[in-house]
Amino acid sequence: MVQRNDGERSSTCSDCGSPVEAGRDRGFSFGSDGVLCWACALRRGGSYDARRERWTRAPRVDDLLPRHEQERY
Numbered sequence: 404m405v406q407r408n409d410g411e412r413s414s415t416c417s418d419c420g421s422p423v424e425a426g427r428d429r430g431f432s433f434g435s436d437g438v439l440c441w442a443c444a445l446r447r448g449g450s451y452d453a454r455r456e457r458w459t460r461a462p463r464v465d466d467l468l469p470r471h472e473q474e475r476y
């Protein structure tokens with residue numbers, strides 16, 4: 404496992420486990436530190452507006468949230 408330390412925060416998709424690099428990959432972040440990669444976010448019904456650079460419809464992530472976070476959503 405290669406650890407890069409270039410100042411970019413990177414994490415892994417909560418669904419499929421692929422690396423998602425903040426700032427480079429368009430991912431959907433949710434909860435305290437959850438993130439979905441682009442493919443999983445779309446597959447879960449997310450809709451991204453590239454011109455406004457924001458998600459216009461959030462993907463379903465309720466099955467990925469820890470239980471204490473689910474109660475808040």
Ligand SMILES: [Zn+2]
Pocket residue numbers: 416417418419420421439440441442443444
């Ligand atoms: Zn994924």
